[in-house]
Amino acid sequence: MKRVHEADRAAVAAAWQSLIENGTPFDCEHRIVVGGEIKWVHQCAEIEFSAQGQSLRSVGTLQDITERKQMEEALLASRSQLQCILGATADGILAVNLEGRVILINRRFVELWRVSQELVDAGDDQAMLGYAVSQLLDPDAFIRKVQALYQSDEESTDTIRFKDGRVFERFTSPLVLNETRVGRIWSFRDVTEQQRAQRNLSLAVEVTGVLVW
Numbered sequence: 001m002k003r004v005h006e007a008d009r010a011a012v013a014a015a016w017q018s019l020i021e022n023g024t025p026f027d028c029e030h031r032i033v034v035g036g037e038i039k040w041v042h043q044c045a046e047i048e049f050s051a052q053g054q055s056l057r058s059v060g061t062l063q064d065i066t067e068r069k070q071m072e073e074a075l076l077a078s079r080s081q082l083q084c085i086l087g088a089t090a091d092g093i094l095a096v097n098l099e100g101r102v103i104l105i106n107r108r109f110v111e112l113w114r115v116s117q118e119l120v121d122a123g124d125d126q127a128m129l130g131y132a133v134s135q136l137l138d139p140d141a142f143i144r145k146v147q148a149l150y151q152s153d154e155e156s157t158d159t160i161r162f163k164d165g166r167v168f169e170r171f172t173s174p175l176v177l178n179e180t181r182v183g184r185i186w187s188f189r190d191v192t193e194q195q196r197a198q199r200n201l202s203l204a205v206e207v208t209g210v211l212v213w
Contacts, residue, residue, distance in 0.1 A: 086106035093106045
């Protein structure tokens with residue numbers, strides 16, 4: 001117990017106590033300090049009892065999992081950085097795997113598509129797609145495009161229009177990991193105001209006959 005990191009000592013002691021008193025198998029990941037170096041270990045143990053029910057000894061294993069923990073921490077840090085980047089972008093981002101499960105979604109996507117928290121928590125791309133098409137001027141074309149793209153390795157950029165007058169630019173590309181397609185990532189940008197400004201400019205040119213640039 002002296003080698004157990006002081007921050008983990010209470011949890012390890014409680015697990016050992018439960019093992020001794022109740023026979024609950026000891027299965028714990030914790031830190032130890034050896035020669036001034038901190039290591040992570042996975043420790044498992046059980047108690048052997050006599051025929052009379054007396055505890056005789058503990059038998060278990062101790063595995064060094066320091067490298068795995070370092071990789072997990074690096075992955076969490078990387079994911080946290082990615083979430084910060086996605087949270088700062090003006091585009092709505094959605095990533096879906098090949099099984100139709102949402103694996104990444106940013107706050108801007110939720111705002112643009114006005115998605116409920118229940119849909120976000122469910123992580124079901126089909127449910128989210130059903131909600132999305134109810135807002136569009138041409139839902140059938142939208143679904144056909146989505147279904148075709150899910151079966152391809154192509155990138156695509158187009159414009160989608162909403163019943164309430166909003167206009168989004170949509171960009172999508174395959175999500176590739178180790179040269180293998182594992183899903184698809186979608187990016188949406190609200191270009192309603194740009195589209196309106198372009199229409200107003202075209203109308204002004206047409207009405208006045210004056211060249212505007």
